[in-house]
Amino acid sequence: MKDQPTPHDLDGNPVTPGLPMAMLAEITHRCPLACPYCSNPVELTRAAQELPAEDWGRVFREAAELGVLQVHISGGEPGARRDLAQIVGHARDAGLYVNLITSGIGITRDRLEELDRAGVDHVQLSLQGIRPDMADRISGHPGSWDKKMGFADWVTQIGFPLTINAVVHRQNMERLPDMIALAERLGARRIEVATVQFHGWADLNRAALMPTRDQAGFARQVVNDARLRLRGRMVIDYVPADHHAVYPKACMGGWGSTGLNVAPDGSVLPCHAAQSIGWMRFDNVRDRSLGEIWHHSDAFNAFRGTEWMAEPCRSCERKTVDFGGCRCQAMALAGDARATDPVCSKSPLHAQVVARAEQDADRTEFVYRRMKKGG
């Protein structure tokens, strides 16, 4: 073991890393869909740069030794990798609980059975809308709706637990009750109702996606009512529209505290949007072990603890509740990753952010998520 300096935040204050519980493994950025709010970075990684399956195997073993219990195998569309079952097998061999996060497009019934044998524990299926026209327009993929409905049936026939992931925004929020009803009909154990987070692609599409204040209130009411009605039958997890909230979301439950994300090329990120913080440098599993990166990389240590915070966070009693909010949103809206998340009502920029969100609702067409040609 090499001597390592004591972990410290970006100001040099000592920090104490905990242990991660969950790892997001984005095994590819390739995807047949083109959703305008995709959480992948605007600069997408190409197939040639993707980490091979055997490297993923090593990363999963290192993750398990580090304390990770669950892996979320995602993308892009993970099914775009022909060696997906092999990757899943490596994760199970390492002792991890395997969540497959998929669009359902491009995975046949035979392949889903292969993934069952490889050890997938749970399937999360994304939903872009409630009818063929809406789902296909938002995903930019004609025929996506029919394929998804067929895929959902296979999932429950094989016996996997199913979660429906419904991303909501200005153009589909009124249909939230129908999305919940559909998840019930499909036999889902859970539905995640996630309001679009405005990073990367979604930020390019703010004017078409930003929900109104009324919509955010409506969604909250629908979720509260459905939770009562479906108690014991379906779990509803809800990511509210933070632009209309009083306090910011507790991003990642605290930076570098419980989760990590490995990108298709092996870069290790504290969260999936962290590359939007332009000055931050990320280590790669091709160069260092996951444990070393977790404990010693500058990116993970930068915002650990609370000493790095400025006012109004520094003297705020909520600083260990929401950790100053989202660092990437602070970067995007305040131009400073250390700032209080501007969606917080205590941020000096809050009034500006709210005014902008109110004005945003003026467009319907999308900038679709696509890889650049050539390169």
Added chain:
Amino acid sequence: MTAAPLIAPEDVPYLPRGVRLQDDRVRGIRVLQAPERAMQLDAIGDAILSELDGKRSLDSIAAALAARYHAPVEQIAGDIRDFLTGLIERRMVFVKGAP
């Protein structure tokens, strides 16, 4: 305040597919793993969940644990009912025959 129970004395609780009771060797604890959730268990929670075999009812599990821990069966049955109700709400425990 306790929420209305979601399990009756004669009901048979079980861990459905996708929910696993296991050791967390790194932290030295027992955990219940479920879709996108991992829950730390104390010794009591672990003892209750280890009894779930998909055959015995809540009542018969309560009787077994009451005998093992020399505790009043009514109290044990109430504790199990409340603990399992919380997990049924989170869809981490199922009840045989329930929709």
